[in-house]
Amino acid sequence: GEDVEQSLFLSVREGDSSVINCTYTDSSSTYLYWYKQEPGAGLQLLTYIFSNMDMKQDQRLTVLLNKKDKHLSLRIADTQTGDSAIYFCAERPAGNNRKLIWGLGTSLAVNP
Amino acid sequence: GAGVSQSPSNKVTEKGKDVELRCDPISGHTALYWYRQSLGQGLEFLIYFQGNSAPDKSGLPSDRFSAERTGGSVSTLTIQRTQQEDSAVYLCASSLGSQTGANVLTFGAGSRLTVL
Numbered sequence: 409g410e411d412v413e414q415s416l417f418l419s420v421r422e423g424d425s426s427v428i429n430c431t432y433t434d435s436s437s438t439y440l441y442w443y444k445q446e447p448g449a450g451l452q453l454l455t456y457i458f459s460n461m462d463m464k465q466d467q468r469l470t471v472l473l474n475k476k477d478k479h480l481s482l483r484i485a486d487t488q489t490g491d492s493a494i495y496f497c498a499e500r501p502a503g504n505n506r507k508l509i510w511g512l513g514t515s516l517a518v519n520p
Numbered sequence: 521g522a523g524v525s526q527s528p529s530n531k532v533t534e535k536g537k538d539v540e541l542r543c544d545p546i547s548g549h550t551a552l553y554w555y556r557q558s559l560g561q562g563l564e565f566l567i568y569f570q571g572n573s574a575p576d577k578s579g580l581p582s583d584r585f586s587a588e589r590t591g592g593s594v595s596t597l598t599i600q601r602t603q604q605e606d607s608a609v610y611l612c613a614s615s616l617g618s619q620t621g622a623n624v625l626t627f628g629a630g631s632r633l634t635v636l
Binding site: 439441443448449450451452453456458496500507508510511512513 | 524526561562563565568576579611613622623624625626627628629630
């Protein structure tokens with residue numbers, strides 16, 4: 409069935425780059441998303457990428473998509489303590505506008 | 521409104537009581553979703569409303585759970601005879617509901633439910 413997997417934890421030092429990885433199983437996915445959840449808050453969209461793209465950059469964020477390997481990554485340059493949060497990967501299968509398939513989230517800890 | 525508003529933000533109840541959780545989506549958003557987030561778990565889809573179409577209830581875990589959306593706007597999620605395993609954060613999201621494009625979901629801050 410459809411599945412999205414992420415590693416659960418990542419720890420980096422302030423100023424380093426963070427790379428959060430995600431794999432998915434549905435090759436028909438149209439859009440893939442990264443959401444951020446800070447403690448006690450809802451999810452906030454960080455960025456998304458259309459499936460016919462292989463890279464998208466937005467300030468400190470770089471998304472890489474490898475459709476062949478069904479692998480998505482989010483790179484955060486110059487990671488700051490304010491980036492500490494849970495990062496969720498999600499995919500939207502083709503023909504299904506209703507239910508995004510979500511990963512369990514990667515908890516990013518940024519150490520000073 | 522400017523964002524998705526959920527109430528209450530926190531609810532503590534006793535096992536067996538009924539609870540109602542409210543979601544006020546962004547004005548003009550035709551799609552509304554309810555998700556459940558248990559500790560250490562990802563997002564569990566509960567129900568989806570799109571315009572005047574019949575809701576997709578395929579994610580509701582039991583018949584104790586129900587939801588309605590009045591006038592295509594505000595939605596209420598009702599949990600009857602609450603159980604301890606219902607303790608979780610209930611997240612509401614809305615979107616433009618477009619069939620094309622990214623159809624980005626905007627989430628509320630969630631309602632944290634604790635069943636004693």
